[in-house]
Amino acid sequence: MNDDLQSIWIYLEASPLLGLTATLLAYQAAHWLWRKGRMTPLLNPVLVSILLIAGFLMLTGIEYRTYFNGAQFVHFLLGPATVALAIPLYRQLRLLLQSVTAVLVGLVAGVVSAAASAMGVAWALGASELTIRSLAPKSVTSPIAMAISEGIGGLPSLTAVLAILTGITGSVIAVWVLDAARVKNEAARGLAMGTASHGIGTARAIQLGEVTGAFSGLGMGLAAIATTLVVPLLVRLVYG
Amino acid sequence: MALLSYITVLLLCQLAGEVVARLAHLPVPGPVVGMVLLFVGLIVKGGVPEGLEKVGTTLLSHLSLLFIPAGVGIMVHLKLIATEWLPISVALVVSTALTLAVTGVVMQWLARQRRKQP
Numbered sequence: 001m002n003d004d005l006q007s008i009w010i011y012l013e014a015s016p017l018l019g020l021t022a023t024l025l026a027y028q029a030a031h032w033l034w035r036k037g038r039m040t041p042l043l044n045p046v047l048v049s050i051l052l053i054a055g056f057l058m059l060t061g062i063e064y065r066t067y068f069n070g071a072q073f074v075h076f077l078l079g080p081a082t083v084a085l086a087i088p089l090y091r092q093l094r095l096l097l098q099s100v101t102a103v104l105v106g107l108v109a110g111v112v113s114a115a116a117s118a119m120g121v122a123w124a125l126g127a128s129e130l131t132i133r134s135l136a137p138k139s140v141t142s143p144i145a146m147a148i149s150e151g152i153g154g155l156p157s158l159t160a161v162l163a164i165l166t167g168i169t170g171s172v173i174a175v176w177v178l179d180a181a182r183v184k185n186e187a188a189r190g191l192a193m194g195t196a197s198h199g200i201g202t203a204r205a206i207q208l209g210e211v212t213g214a215f216s217g218l219g220m221g222l223a224a225i226a227t228t229l230v231v232p233l234l235v236r237l238v239y240g
Numbered sequence: 241m242a243l244l245s246y247i248t249v250l251l252l253c254q255l256a257g258e259v260v261a262r263l264a265h266l267p268v269p270g271p272v273v274g275m276v277l278l279f280v281g282l283i284v285k286g287g288v289p290e291g292l293e294k295v296g297t298t299l300l301s302h303l304s305l306l307f308i309p310a311g312v313g314i315m316v317h318l319k320l321i322a323t324e325w326l327p328i329s330v331a332l333v334v335s336t337a338l339t340l341a342v343t344g345v346v347m348q349w350l351a352r353q354r355r356k357q358p
Contacts, residue, residue, distance in 0.1 A: 019309075027305045046304045050311040057315065064316050071309035077299065078306045080250040082271035083257070084296035086278035087288055099351050106347030113342040118335035125327035135331055139339060142310060143269050161317045162332065164310060169336045171304075177337045183344030185351055192344035196336050203303035213300070219343070221272045228267035 013062060019070025026052040041172045046200055050168075078199070085202070085217035092214040095187060103191060107219060110195040111226040114139040115234050129239070130155055136235055138162040140227045141198040141220065148228055152235045163198070170197020171204035186211040194219025242291040249292060250299075253278045 012018045030048035037043040057067055068075070089096070096103070118135045127135070134154035137145040142160045149159035174193050183189055186209060193201040194216035205216030257274030260266070266273065282288055288296075314321075321328060 023305070023308055027302075027308060046307055046311060049305075049308045050314065053308065053312045054315040057312070064313060067312060068309055071312070074306055075309040079254045079271040079274070080247070081299040081303055081306055082269075083250045083253045083274040083278050084299050086253075086275045086282060087293065087296040088300070089275075090279055090282040090288060093283070099347070099354070102347045102350035102354065105350055106343045109346045110339050110343030114335055114339040117338045118331045121334050122327045122331040125330055127324050127327035127331070131324050131328065135328070138332070139336070141269070144267070147267070155320075158317060158320055160310075161314050161321065162328070164307070164314060166332055166336055167307065168311075169332050170340065173333070173337060174340055177340045178344050181341040181345055183341070183348050185344075185348040188344045188347040188351065191347050192340045195343045196339035199303065200307050203307065206300055206303060217275075221268075221275060224272055225268055 013066060016070030016073065018062075019067040020073055021070075022053055022056060022067070023049075023071045023074050026056075041175060044168060044172050044204075046171065046203070047168050082199070085214075085221070088206075088210060088214035089218055092187075092211055095211065096215075096218070099187060102188075103215075103218070103222075106188065106191055107195055107222050108226060108230075110192065110219075111139070111223055111230050112234075114196060114223075115227065115231050119234070119238065131158070133235060133239075134158045135162055137227055137231045138166045139196060139198065140224045141167075144224045144228065148231050152232055164200070167197045167200025170201040174201060174204060175208070187215045190215030190217075191219040194221075195223045198223070243295055246289065246292040246295045250274075250278070250295065253281070 026049040027045065029052065030045040033048060034043045034045045053067070057064065115136045118138060119132050122132045122135050133152050134149055136152065136154065137148035137159060140163065142163045145159045145163040146156040149156045170193060174197070178189050178192060183192065189208070190205050190212035193205040193212070198220045202213065202216040202220050206213035253274040254271050256277055257272070258270030261268060261270045261273045
């Protein structure tokens, strides 16, 4: 009996089935919890799912690499989903054409504030230079953030984690911050969420409405381009 | 069948995006270039086909799910973050809040200026 269980466990650990199932189960449980909690941002489904799965992996001693072997099927869909962001954006084409200048100026202001404030605050609180360099590109989606980090002498793997944490932070605090700053324009709210917290913020923005979601997707794409240009300049300015 | 062909459209855009991004040495990831390609395609076509709409809506309604596998990777770097947790967490929260407010306020203000013009 025990041997049977043992061999089943060995099979499950090696097959992609476990990682994939765990991801879908955790997400649905987190979603259920979020709705039960009257959709409070603190019970952010991405955050809760990550905690559930990381806890499960640590308890069972399964390595992250083994888990990702199965979960990569979900991870892969990020590509086609990013492409699909063109659809809501196309539906807001008229609004976008009306506000091109506002979008571009808002975006550049946001991208500069993101990098400069992250570096400034970390420096003031005594972070190491390596951490400061790794923090600079954290507002864009992980693969781009990692590439920038490498170019400016940061630690790419640390930057990847910081980018995900930034995304989660943004999706948790966005509604509070934008309400407090009296930003009511839905397009501006969307652009802010995509610029500050890339795809994870965009996932949240889509839940808030069609216009917000479309402009968040736009902000995420444009911020990726702008950050690639701005951050290396900023780092050179500070560290010579 | 229609759904399958629209899933193929999304994959083709991504594929073309990856190729273009690499050939032109763009600093942007392939899927973002693919998004631009699909956006241009929709403008040329002048509308969103119903099947594409369905596939896109389904994918985007579960966008948060797709970040979980990469997010769990945090567990590998816990020690790294633990050593400088204070500057890191304060920098993340302050900088994200500031970016949200600055971007939103600037864009909203400029959009209002434009509307005030005759």
